[in-house]
Amino acid sequence: MAAQHSIQLPADDIRAVWQSAGLSNGVLGGLRSAALDEFLHAGLPGTRNESWKYTNIKRLADELTDYLQYKAPAEPDGSAALDLPDAIHLTFVDGVFSPERSDQKGLPDNVKLTSLADLAEAEPATLQSLFGRLARTHDSALVALNTAFAGNGVALVIADGTTLARPVCITYRSSQANAAAQPRLLVSLGQGSKATVVEHFCSAHPVFVNPVAELHCAADSSLDYYKLQAEHAETWHTAVQYIAAENNARIRTTHVDYGGALARNELKLALKGRGAHAESRGLFMADGTRHVEARLDVRHEAPDTTSRERYRGILAGRARGVFNGRIYVGQDAQKTAAELTNRNLLLSKGAEINTKPELEIYADDVKCAHGSTTGQLDATSLFYLLSRGVDKPTARNMLITAFAAELLTDISVPIIAELARNALESLQADTGGIRT
Amino acid sequence: MASKQQDVKDLVERKYRHGFVTDIESDTLPPGIDEDVIRHISQVKGEPQFMLDWRLKAYRLWQDMQAPNWAKLKLEPIDYQAISYYSAPKKDENAPKSLDEVDPKLLETYDKLGIPLHERARLAGVAVDAVFDSVSVTTTFKDKLADAGVIFCSFSEAVKQHPELIERYLGTVVPQRDNFFAALNSAVFTDGSFVYVPKGVRCPMELSTYFRINAANTGQFERTLIIADEGSHVSYLEGCTAPQRDENQLHAAVVELIAEKDAEIKYSTVQNWYPGDENGRGGIYNFVTKRGDCRGDRSKISWTQVEAGSAITWKYPSCILRGAQSVGEFYSVAVTNNYQQADTGTKMIHIGPGTRSTIISKGISAGQAQNAYRGLVKMMPTAENARNYTQCDSLLMGNQCGAHTFPYMEIKNPSAIVEHEATTSKIADDQLFYCRQRGLSEEDAVNMIVNGFCKEVFRELPMEFAVEAQNLMNVSLEGAVG
Numbered sequence: 001m002a003a004q005h006s007i008q009l010p011a012d013d014i015r016a017v018w019q020s021a022g023l024s025n026g027v028l029g030g031l032r033s034a035a036l037d038e039f040l041h042a043g044l045p046g047t048r049n050e051s052w053k054y055t056n057i058k059r060l061a062d063e064l065t066d067y068l069q070y071k072a073p074a075e076p077d078g079s080a081a082l083d084l085p086d087a088i089h090l091t092f093v094d095g096v097f098s099p100e101r102s103d104q105k106g107l108p109d110n111v112k113l114t115s116l117a118d119l120a121e122a123e124p125a126t127l128q129s130l131f132g133r134l135a136r137t138h139d140s141a142l143v144a145l146n147t148a149f150a151g152n153g154v155a156l157v158i159a160d161g162t163t164l165a166r167p168v169c170i171t172y173r174s175s176q177a178n179a180a181a182q183p184r185l186l187v188s189l190g191q192g193s194k195a196t197v198v199e200h201f202c203s204a205h206p207v208f209v210n211p212v213a214e215l216h217c218a219a220d221s222s223l224d225y226y227k228l229q230a231e232h233a234e235t236w237h238t239a240v241q242y243i244a245a246e247n248n249a250r251i252r253t254t255h256v257d258y259g260g261a262l263a264r265n266e267l268k269l270a271l272k273g274r275g276a277h278a279e280s281r282g283l284f285m286a287d288g289t290r291h292v293e294a295r296l297d298v299r300h301e302a303p304d305t306t307s308r309e310r311y312r313g314i315l316a317g318r319a320r321g322v323f324n325g326r327i328y329v330g331q332d333a334q335k336t337a338a339e340l341t342n343r344n345l346l347l348s349k350g351a352e353i354n355t356k357p358e359l360e361i362y363a364d365d366v367k368c369a370h371g372s373t374t375g376q377l378d379a380t381s382l383f384y385l386l387s388r389g390v391d392k393p394t395a396r397n398m399l400i401t402a403f404a405a406e407l408l409t410d411i412s413v414p415i416i417a418e419l420a421r422n423a424l425e426s427l428q429a430d431t432g433g434i435r436t
Numbered sequence: 437m438a439s440k441q442q443d444v445k446d447l448v449e450r451k452y453r454h455g456f457v458t459d460i461e462s463d464t465l466p467p468g469i470d471e472d473v474i475r476h477i478s479q480v481k482g483e484p485q486f487m488l489d490w491r492l493k494a495y496r497l498w499q500d501m502q503a504p505n506w507a508k509l510k511l512e513p514i515d516y517q518a519i520s521y522y523s524a525p526k527k528d529e530n531a532p533k534s535l536d537e538v539d540p541k542l543l544e545t546y547d548k549l550g551i552p553l554h555e556r557a558r559l560a561g562v563a564v565d566a567v568f569d570s571v572s573v574t575t576t577f578k579d580k581l582a583d584a585g586v587i588f589c590s591f592s593e594a595v596k597q598h599p600e601l602i603e604r605y606l607g608t609v610v611p612q613r614d615n616f617f618a619a620l621n622s623a624v625f626t627d628g629s630f631v632y633v634p635k636g637v638r639c640p641m642e643l644s645t646y647f648r649i650n651a652a653n654t655g656q657f658e659r660t661l662i663i664a665d666e667g668s669h670v671s672y673l674e675g676c677t678a679p680q681r682d683e684n685q686l687h688a689a690v691v692e693l694i695a696e697k698d699a700e701i702k703y704s705t706v707q708n709w710y711p712g713d714e715n716g717r718g719g720i721y722n723f724v725t726k727r728g729d730c731r732g733d734r735s736k737i738s739w740t741q742v743e744a745g746s747a748i749t750w751k752y753p754s755c756i757l758r759g760a761q762s763v764g765e766f767y768s769v770a771v772t773n774n775y776q777q778a779d780t781g782t783k784m785i786h787i788g789p790g791t792r793s794t795i796i797s798k799g800i801s802a803g804q805a806q807n808a809y810r811g812l813v814k815m816m817p818t819a820e821n822a823r824n825y826t827q828c829d830s831l832l833m834g835n836q837c838g839a840h841t842f843p844y845m846e847i848k849n850p851s852a853i854v855e856h857e858a859t860t861s862k863i864a865d866d867q868l869f870y871c872r873q874r875g876l877s878e879e880d881a882v883n884m885i886v887n888g889f890c891k892e893v894f895r896e897l898p899m900e901f902a903v904e905a906q907n908l909m910n911v912s913l914e915g916a917v918g
Contacts, residue, residue, distance in 0.1 A: 349817070352847065357843065357856070359858060361839050364833065364837070367859075368861070369858060372843070372855070374853070
């Protein structure tokens with residue numbers, strides 16, 4: 001029985017596909033099986049569901065069984081890893097960790113990097129404590145789907161007091177069309193540790209990518225997280241990241257989204273310990289008929305927690321953008337300060353943005369604010385540049401770049417800023433019939 | 437024999453069925469709703485056929501609808517068959533004969549609110565004839581309005597006197613199928629107000645003045661229709677600051693405003709229904725559908741509301757900005773204390789080019805109350821150069837209450853500019869300290885800060901009401917400080 005407002009799915013077919021893929025075995029078999037039941041019970045969310053109001057995945061639902069059909073990963077195509085010489089590079093192909101394409105050498109002793117399969121054999125208890133520690137299958141049908149079909153993922157465990165100076169860069173590639181990728185990344189930062197994690201999604205085929213990442217940051221730890229979504233133009237991408245911060249942990253997240261036919265990213269950030277601080281920024285852009293959605297759910301659950309969220313969207317052509325940012329302040333989270341801004345730029349007549357910044361506050365001694373603006377390029381600024389002899393395309397490009405610039409400074413992985421700027425340039429070509 | 441008995445039984449039942457219609461002399465219908473109840477209401481009110489058909493259509497739609505559950509409200513399901521849908525206006529016999537017979541606590545509140553003496557009696561339900569001759573006052577106003585050509589009467593009167601206007605405009609802004617409560621209202625509404633301001637007329641007075649003197653017991657399902665024809669102007673005030681006691685727990689009103697070319701409607705509401713006691717028992721459920729349609733170019737509709745009462749408030753006064761350069765405004769103060777819950781806000785639908793809207797919403801939450809702003813700003817592809825500015829501020833008093841903001845913005849035109857900002861905070865300790873240091877009591881200091889917080893909205897109210905609204909704020913938040 002599908003839940004209310006959800007899309008009907010061929011439950012028997014999906015169950016058969018799941019069984020034939022042998023996912024009921026191993027340490028995670030029970031978890032997967034329960035998640036499958038939950039997924040089939042919930043069904044994929046329809047647009048009557050409040051958090052899917054503007055994002056319609058009916059077509060994905062129609063093709064889901066085909067996507068889920070097991071296909072053994074082959075040699076991946078397309079773009080290789082990001083140009084980060086000192087990084088530890090890991091590769092996933094079709095959602096499955098590929099150790100032979102990953103470099104696990106030269107890691108400090110107190111940093112453990114293992115595939116989930118190896119971890120299941122060596123330390124099943126550790127795996128069970130990490131897998132599903134933050135991600136809840138009842139949060140969303142897609143998290144349940146990822147759990148039910150999760151292949152071999154990766155776990156990164158950093159011991160207390162360890163600083164991992166080299167960034168960990170995970171590249172998610174594809175080897176064939178119509179495959180479904182359900183990658184799972186588990187990160188655990190010990191007390192006082194430090195790490196930089198980069199996730200790079202760059203499918204070369206039209207696929208369905210449904211990743212879930214769980215990052216737990218113990219007290220006094222510091223995480224710098226980047227996600228670059230540059231999927232194939234016909235790919236479905238629905239990602240969720242769970243990040244939890246204990247006492248005085250510092251979190252910084254940067255999201256850059258410019259690929260996919262339909263791309264949705266959900267960041268769930270829980271400030272669980274006193275004094276935890278998070279800084280999140282996101283740049284989402286789309287042209288053509290793409291659909292991009294950025295969702296943010298920041299929960300202040302402890303006193304003295306602070307957060308700042310800055311998201312910007314640029315929509316060209318007939319693209320559709322969705323932003324939803326929620327700041328939740330629980331009753332115990334006194335002395336919370338939170339500030340969220342969302343600014344959107346519509347570059348052409350057919351472009352559209354639906355934005356909803358939310359505040360949900362149950363504590364009184366707080367300072368919370370959100371702001372959102374939407375508009376087109378400022379005519380006065382444009383005129384100023386033209387009057388100085390700058391030609392129109394260059395002038396527009398300058399203004400668009402300036403709009404995005406605030407989010408692209410202070411990036412410890414400079415290649416991401418560079419790729420984002422390139423994407424901006426190609427974006428501005430698609431301006432439809434805009435009047436300037 | 438058995439067949440004879442059956443016949444007798446049928447006969448008895450049939451008689452009862454007819455009796456149901458003929459015995460209507462009684463004041464109140466038994467609880468429950470069905471088509472007979474609606475026919476009865478329509479008959480009692482002497483309505484033409486088109487009204488009955490309209491009501492029945494609404495009722496049939498309503499039967500297939502479900503009460504909305506998306507609002508941030510916690511309430512027990514309402515049993516719609518347990519409500520009586522018609523009750524004749526109360527007779528004056530049981531009313532107190534003079535202010536001496538009125539509950540002194542109520543009088544004390546009037547005093548705090550600074551309500552003029554001659555109005556207190558009416559508000560307390562003292563039989564009007566016993567106090568002063570309101571008829572003469574009413575007549576003066578009526579003459580003045582008639583001279584201007586303004587039609588202002590009860591809805592039932594309008595149905596009889598101006599059926600062509602009713603037929604033309606009723607349900608054109610809020611159709612019967614709009615939502616669950618609007619459908620219910622359309623089926624069973626008993627009375628309300630009707631205003632028609634003809635072309636080019638500036639209504640010579642605030643219709644509030646008249647209303648306060650003439651307000652009838654309109655019951656729990658109120659229907660208001662205001663039409664401002666080309667180039668006209670009208671200001672209407674509904675409700676009043678005085679606490680109003682009402683036995684009906686469910687209120688589902690519908691208000692429709694229509695502004696033609698160059699017309700302007702200003703609609704102000706002060707709502708102070710019984711909010712329930714300190715423990716959240718009792719209180720009015722207020723589910724209101726209010727919508728204005730700026731049909732003509734350069735028309736303007738402005739909503740101002742001060743929501744202080746009701747256990748549950750579900751209300752989103754909206755503007756459909758259809759005409760080019762039309763303007764929509766929404767100014768709101770919502771105060772919740774104890775166990776009150778409010779989910780209120782507005783919708784601004786920009787359709788015409790150059791349309792503008794402003795939303796200023798102030799929410800104050802104290803005690804165990806939950807206060808949510810929910811708003812939608814929609815820029816349609818046709819809304820060239822449209823503009824919106826939204827500001828939502830929330831003030832929290834006490835650590836058991838909640839303040840929430842859910843603004844939706846849907847923008848489909850690049851030349852439109854939409855701005856939204858929201859803040860949530862408590863009264864800063866340093867502000868309070870400053871006032872205390874200047875010799876103000878804590879309560880006075882809080883009142884002063886709260887009034888400052890709401891100032892942008894209060895100044896939109898007609899002057900004498902602004903003063904009362906300020907006092908209302910202080911009374912509503914009594915006991916919330918400290």
